[in-house]
Amino acid sequence: MSEAPQGNKGFHKRTLLLGAVLSAAVAYVTTYSDMVVKGMQLGVLQFAPGAVGSFLLVYGAVKVLRAFGKLRWMTSADLLVIYLMLFAAVFVSTRGFTEKLMPAPVYLNYYADPINQYAQRFIPYVKPALVAFDPKGELKQPVAVEFYESMRSGSIPWGKWIRPLAMWFLLYLLLAWSLFCIGVILRRQWADHERLTFPHTILPTRLLDESIARQFLRSPLTWMGFALAFIPFLINGIHLAVPTFPQIPLLFWNVQNLFTSPPWNQMFGTSIFVSFAAMGFAYFLPNDLLFSLWFFFVLTRLADVGAAAYGIELQNMPSYPTRHYIGYQVAGAYVVIAFVFVRSGWGYYKRVVQSALRWQPDPSTGEAMSGRWAVWGLLTGFVGILAWCVWAGVSIWLAVALWSIFLFVTCTVMARSVAEAGFLMTETSFKPSDIVGIFSAKSLWGNTSWTHIAFLDAIFFRDLRGMLLSLFLDSQQLAPRHGLRRAALPILFAVAIVVAFVSASASELWLHYTRGGVNLYGYPNANVSWAFTDATNALTGADKLTPPSPLWFSVGIAVTGLLYYLRNTFMGFPLHPLGYALCPSWTMYVIWFPVLVTWVVKSLIQRYGGYNLYLRALPFFLGMILGEFSCAALWALLASTTGLLAPDFPWP
Known part of the structure; x- marks a missing residue:
C-alpha cells in the first residue's frame, strides 16, 4: 500500500478508510433490508446485489465529482479496493455469516419444550462461551425472550453477547484465512493452467478500465438492457406505495400445483422467477x-x-429443497468432481506441497502470497479450526472429517461453479455430516458432538451462500488488471470483514431487541431449527431413509464418472458434470427458467448471427445485470431510510 500509487504498486491509504466507512454503512443497510424488508435478500448471490448496487452508487458519485475537478487522486486500484471491500462486507453481514449466526446463541433457551426435549438433549452439553444464555439456568431467560419478542423496558444486553459473538467470529476468521490460502493455491491452476473465465469479473473489468468503460457506458444496448431490468422492479415498488398503480408479475411460486392428478402431482416444488x-x-x-x-x-x-x-415413496432430503435420492447423488457427484480437480492439476499441487515441505524457493511472483506460505497458512488455519472444535466438544475425528469435506470438497466445488459457470448462488444439497453418516452411525456420535455439529450446520455447513472463496479467487484475477497488488488483498479484506461484522452484529441485536425476532425475516431462525431437528433425528435414529443413502451416493459417483468419460471420449458431448451436480440446488430452483430462456436466445444468436453478433450483444446482457441490481440498491436504500416497502426480487 502506498500514498501515491505508481503503476501496479497499490492504492491510497485514505481509500482503506473510505472503504471501512462504506463497509459499515452497507452492512447496516443490507442487514436492515434482509431482516426488515424481507423480500430483497441482498447477500444471497455470489455477485451480491447489495455490493454491486452500492458500488454503482459510489462509481456514479466519483464520475460526477471528477467532472467537477474533484477526486482526481482516485485510481482504478482505489475503486477496486472499495468494490472488493463492499463485497466482503455484504457477505459477512448477511447470508455468509452474521445473519445465520445471530439466532444460534439463544435459540435453544427460547425454543426448548417437553416435546423437542432440547433441555435434555442439547442444553447440558453446550459450551457456555458459545451462547448468550446460562446453560445451567432456567428456560426462557430474558436475554432470549427479549431477543425474539422485543424489550418492554431496559436496554439491550450487549454484555451477554460479547463473548459468544467473539468466539464464533474467531472461528469465522480461521475459516476465512483457510479459504484465502486455498484461493491462492487454486488460482494459478484454474486461471493460468486451465484458463477458467471467472465470469463475475467481467462487469467490474468493464467499469474499472477507463477505455472499456467509456465504450460500454456509451453503448445504446447497455442502456436498453438496463431499462429492461430496472423499470419492472421500479414499477412494482411504486405499486406497493400506490396500490392502484399497475404491477408486473415476475415471481410465480409452486407451478407444480397446476398438475392435480397422479403421478404428475408428486413432482417436487417448482417455481418460475424472471430474473434479468x-x-x-x-x-x-x-x-x-x-x-x-x-x-x-x-x-x-x-x-x-x-x-x-x-x-x-418419495422422501425429502433433510434440510434441503430436493428429494433424498437426488441429494445423495449430488454428494457423490461432488466427491468425484473434487477428485477430478485434484487429478487434473496433480503435477502443480504436488510441486506446491513439495516446495512447502522442503522449504524450497518459490518461483511465484505477483501472487497474494507464495505457494509455500499458502500451504503453511492453510495448515495453520485448519489446525486452528480443529482446535476450536475440540475445545467446543466435537470429537476430533468428526471435526477432521466434517471440515475436510467442507473445505476440500464442498467449498472447492462451489467455488469452481462460480469460476467456471458464473453460478449466482452457492447452496448445496447435502451437509458434510450426510457423507460421514454413510460410513458411521450418526446415533453413536454423542450428544456433545451433535450439539455443536448442529451449531456448525446452521452457521457454516448447510447454506454456503455468501462464501468468501469465490470472492478471494475473483479478487486475485481483478487486482493486476487494475493496478492493485495481490499482496494488499489480505489487508483490505481483514478490515472489511472486521468492520462489517461489528456493524452487522450491532444492527442485528438492535433490530431483534427493538422489533422482536419473531417479526423479522424468518429464514435465519428456521435455519437453526432445521439443524437441531436433524441433530435430534440423528440421536434418536429417526433419520433412516429408504432406500439407503449409500446406494444413491454410489449412483452419483457412477453417473458423474460416466459423464466425465463421455466428455473426454466424444467431442461435443452436451452434458456437463457440473450441471448434474448443481441441478437440484436452491440456486437452480430459482434460476432454472432464466437459464432455459438464455440458452434458447444465445443458441439462436450464435446460430444465425455467429460470434460477431454474440459479442455485439454483450453490452445488452451486462446492462440487464446493472439494471436489476441498481434497482435493488435503490429500493434497499429507500426502505432503510424512509420505511417504504420494497418489491420482491427474484433471488429469495
Missing part, C-alpha cells in the same frame, strides 16, 4: 453447461413423476 440479472450472467456460460443446468433440473422433476408412477 440471471439471464445476463447465463449469457456468458458455455452452451453445454447452460443446457446441462436446465436439462438436469427438469430431469429431477420427471424422475419424481416416474418414481410416483411405480408407487415408489
Whole structure:
C-alpha cells in the first residue's frame, strides 16, 4: 500500500478508510433490508446485489465529482479496493455469516419444550462461551425472550453477547484465512493452467478500465438492457406505495400445483422467477453447461413423476429443497468432481506441497502470497479450526472429517461453479455430516458432538451462500488488471470483514431487541431449527431413509464418472458434470427458467448471427445485470431510510 500509487504498486491509504466507512454503512443497510424488508435478500448471490448496487452508487458519485475537478487522486486500484471491500462486507453481514449466526446463541433457551426435549438433549452439553444464555439456568431467560419478542423496558444486553459473538467470529476468521490460502493455491491452476473465465469479473473489468468503460457506458444496448431490468422492479415498488398503480408479475411460486392428478402431482416444488440479472450472467456460460443446468433440473422433476408412477415413496432430503435420492447423488457427484480437480492439476499441487515441505524457493511472483506460505497458512488455519472444535466438544475425528469435506470438497466445488459457470448462488444439497453418516452411525456420535455439529450446520455447513472463496479467487484475477497488488488483498479484506461484522452484529441485536425476532425475516431462525431437528433425528435414529443413502451416493459417483468419460471420449458431448451436480440446488430452483430462456436466445444468436453478433450483444446482457441490481440498491436504500416497502426480487 502506498500514498501515491505508481503503476501496479497499490492504492491510497485514505481509500482503506473510505472503504471501512462504506463497509459499515452497507452492512447496516443490507442487514436492515434482509431482516426488515424481507423480500430483497441482498447477500444471497455470489455477485451480491447489495455490493454491486452500492458500488454503482459510489462509481456514479466519483464520475460526477471528477467532472467537477474533484477526486482526481482516485485510481482504478482505489475503486477496486472499495468494490472488493463492499463485497466482503455484504457477505459477512448477511447470508455468509452474521445473519445465520445471530439466532444460534439463544435459540435453544427460547425454543426448548417437553416435546423437542432440547433441555435434555442439547442444553447440558453446550459450551457456555458459545451462547448468550446460562446453560445451567432456567428456560426462557430474558436475554432470549427479549431477543425474539422485543424489550418492554431496559436496554439491550450487549454484555451477554460479547463473548459468544467473539468466539464464533474467531472461528469465522480461521475459516476465512483457510479459504484465502486455498484461493491462492487454486488460482494459478484454474486461471493460468486451465484458463477458467471467472465470469463475475467481467462487469467490474468493464467499469474499472477507463477505455472499456467509456465504450460500454456509451453503448445504446447497455442502456436498453438496463431499462429492461430496472423499470419492472421500479414499477412494482411504486405499486406497493400506490396500490392502484399497475404491477408486473415476475415471481410465480409452486407451478407444480397446476398438475392435480397422479403421478404428475408428486413432482417436487417448482417455481418460475424472471430474473434479468440471471439471464445476463447465463449469457456468458458455455452452451453445454447452460443446457446441462436446465436439462438436469427438469430431469429431477420427471424422475419424481416416474418414481410416483411405480408407487415408489418419495422422501425429502433433510434440510434441503430436493428429494433424498437426488441429494445423495449430488454428494457423490461432488466427491468425484473434487477428485477430478485434484487429478487434473496433480503435477502443480504436488510441486506446491513439495516446495512447502522442503522449504524450497518459490518461483511465484505477483501472487497474494507464495505457494509455500499458502500451504503453511492453510495448515495453520485448519489446525486452528480443529482446535476450536475440540475445545467446543466435537470429537476430533468428526471435526477432521466434517471440515475436510467442507473445505476440500464442498467449498472447492462451489467455488469452481462460480469460476467456471458464473453460478449466482452457492447452496448445496447435502451437509458434510450426510457423507460421514454413510460410513458411521450418526446415533453413536454423542450428544456433545451433535450439539455443536448442529451449531456448525446452521452457521457454516448447510447454506454456503455468501462464501468468501469465490470472492478471494475473483479478487486475485481483478487486482493486476487494475493496478492493485495481490499482496494488499489480505489487508483490505481483514478490515472489511472486521468492520462489517461489528456493524452487522450491532444492527442485528438492535433490530431483534427493538422489533422482536419473531417479526423479522424468518429464514435465519428456521435455519437453526432445521439443524437441531436433524441433530435430534440423528440421536434418536429417526433419520433412516429408504432406500439407503449409500446406494444413491454410489449412483452419483457412477453417473458423474460416466459423464466425465463421455466428455473426454466424444467431442461435443452436451452434458456437463457440473450441471448434474448443481441441478437440484436452491440456486437452480430459482434460476432454472432464466437459464432455459438464455440458452434458447444465445443458441439462436450464435446460430444465425455467429460470434460477431454474440459479442455485439454483450453490452445488452451486462446492462440487464446493472439494471436489476441498481434497482435493488435503490429500493434497499429507500426502505432503510424512509420505511417504504420494497418489491420482491427474484433471488429469495
